[in-house]
Amino acid sequence: MAPTPGTRRGTHRRTARSLLAALALAATTTSGATATTAAASTATTDASATAGVFAPAPPHNPYAGPDGTATMHGDTGSSDTTPLAGPGAGTWHSERTALASACPTVLVGADGYPVALCTPLFGQVPTVRLLDPDDGSSLAELALTKGSLLGGVYAYTDHQDRLVVADGSRALLRVGHHQDTDGSWRLTVDRRLSLTSAIPEGDAVTGLAPDWKGRVWFATGNGVVGTADDTTGTVRTLTLPAGERVANSISTAPQGTAVTTTHATYLLTAGADGTPKITWRKPYDRGTARKPGLLSWGSGSTPTFFGPGTGTDYVAIVDNADDAAHLEVYRTSDGADVCRVPVLRAAAGPASENSPVGIGRSVFVAGTYGYPYPAVPEGAGDSVPASADFAGGLTRVDVRADGTGCAPVWDNALRSAAVPKLSTGDGLLHTVLRDPLIPGTKGTSLLDPFRYAQIDPATGKVVRSKTVGVGSLFDTLQMAGTITTDGTFLQGTVTGVLRITAE
Template identity: 85%
Template sequence: MSLSLAPRRTTRWRPLGALLAAFALGCAGSSASAVSPAAFGPTPPHNPYAGPDGTATMHGDTGSSDTTPLAGPGAGTLSSSRTALASACPTVLVGADGYPVALCTPIFGQVPTVHLLDPDDGSSLATLKLTKGSLLGGVYAYIDHQDRLVVADGSRSLLRVGHHRNGAGEWRLTVDRSLSLASVIPGDDAVTGLAPDWDGRVWFATGSGVVGTADDTTGAVKALTLPSGERVANSISTAPEGTAVTTTHATYLLTAQGGTPKVLWRKAYDRGSARKPGLLSWGSGSTPTFLGPSKGTEYVAIVDNADTAANLKVYRTADGSDVCSVPVLKAANGPGSENSPVGVGRSVFVAGTYGYPYPAVPEGAGDSVPASADFAGGLSRVDVRADGSGCSLVWDNSLRSAAVPKLSTADGLLHTVVRDPLIPGTKGTSLLDPYRYVQIDPDSGQITRSAKVGTGSLYDTLQMAGTVAPDGAYLQGTVTGILRITAQ
């Protein structure tokens, strides 16, 4: 998902409401350029310093494509189980060894905690508490090439958390490596997103706009500060061409010369006149998405925050020039998305979050205009034309996804959880809403299969991202734990 990590350490939060908010990150259109699932094209190239594609980051890979090479729950009766952790769990990742690792924050105490999960049933095998800091210790993390969770904690330290068996065969989690980032990050700031580059450095961005690199083998930490007033409210993405960062005003592509970040290009977007309901910051809710038909990285996509529409913006990675700006989520009449777009080949999928009932928003996000709205949802597919001359809306519907969809290139389906209204046919939300796991045909946008996973706020997926595990189980964080959806 695209979660907002904007508030500083000095922010005071309403305990439960703030915790839940922190873990939020049809009409037929032209089908002339539609691409079939079998011909979607490549995903971003594998990053040698990250874990397996599809499970290494919240958005699947370091290019934030929100795709996976793994097939989700297959034929058979769909069923779900819940690992109750009394915690919001926005980050559920899986390393090459097949063991899921989750980054969660308990409702009580709010000390961020890493869980190692049993791949067979989702139960917690071991836990490790991290230092509490801004926004409860952070949300975005990734699995590295040695199956370690890489995360920045509340002490402004970059950690690599490994899992190991002791002499008795019991699992334990340990901080295997630590590097302080305090030399470049002010005490009232915190890391928002991080990802490795192709040289093994860890790129990071903070809420107040510090972008830097860290090499925890040499101890080198270097950074630059983006223009005053620009905040980073979502995560960052890396590709061989550079690191993409979207602030509350613009999208950047940066590279590093000797480890020092350098801006290659900057593209401002329409951030609108105010924050919208269902968004957690005044600006784009997107973690930038790399995609492309040849290398998987020719383009960078985000969704803007224009007042009267939500527009998919696609830029050329090479120079930041415009490919297209296409209004999306029109069928749902919900002009806003807090989620990162799904991108593969020439196709982009955008899920709307306009009006999603986050219990609270970060301090400094500003009042929403209007003050509230029904959860509109919406899901749109846009394809870049084969010659790169623009884009076409392929389909647009009013499906209410309550999570960041994932596209499986193995089974050719979009996977997500939807939030249905308590009273069918209405548009409101309630604490008793039912939630369904669904599989969606990317050619039509229609649900092909679904199963109810639960009713009520315990099952609220709060626009968090799901992960397909190697055994086909779909792991989905909720505000109280983790769902495990399988086919029998």
């Protein structure tokens, strides 16, 4: 039987884990330690008073799970916002659930059970894991057919708490979790639709999201964009211009589906039979090569819907121009340019692999230039230069009230090692920072400390933080965190999932 909404198994446990002695790399945790001074607590309270200033979020998609936890980027508009408040002003604790897997996607359905899409370090077969909401332990797992590197990254939860994902066999799956009479859990493929008739051999789905009619939009690495109705079996596709690759996920809004390729951003809609058609196309400056800290030659952005009216008035990406990274904002209705603004200047890091955070008139861009990814997707090409120090950087830009242009609000050199999330519940940006082993430098090492941080979006300043671990076991690898209904912050790492809680 399926769990009833709002129920959870067991009581809230604070189980201490000490797995590091068995590992060759020296690393430490600060689980159970206090994380702040009285002054920082006051700053958090003051920042919380701004909750509600940033609005509205994109409208809820009726075919997706709860806003804030349904997709890697929070919602199908990829706003990277959440209505849920994160760990509060009490004592912070951090724990690591070791899964021997990189877990870029941790989602939560309406029933409160986290579902993670992970790629094991050995074998690299994408695996779905159901996690205990009380302590983060793995309750059940299901291996999927192996495909491309990005095939183990993007997924979403639907309105029935099922994980929707495409596997390496070019099939669209809905994976449900079910509790048996003995209390044990299992993951099953509740529905499967083959996409082999629409996706050529050697290609694979990169991103997918539902539209407002319940169809699943998908985009492949080689530029096939389609809709799939797994109740009728209908699949319709459109192939984008030759040479344009899709290296990030896609976003949906009532107005259409946004797809950013390695050359341009598109808004697509579907005809009555589901066939995609291009509403507008906007090329951007992709530069002369892939930069270090990017996973493709082009924009690293999943396009972000945001806006002060409907919550989806605009679409934002970050380009890959040689001289600087620019935030580009387009009007959703017709693709008209709203602004092109250089970002990440304080950090001198001209690149972002992350989807911008967008809500109301505000956009936040985190820099990834020089981030030491252990691997890049096949066909990504060499970076120029071959490597660089991790620059980081975080910039806020606001669209002017009349919609004519944008203006920078603040710019700093914070080194976010994750995709930041803006909580409208507590008025704070939540992320994990990667601090240099030697303060004041930009280099990275196997012993860098990682620090969970809450940032005031009005000023860009850290109001509270806590070291959650030291060393590559805690590398958050520019993955997105998720806040649960009880205020727990779940953050995927290269070896499992971190849980940050307050009491």
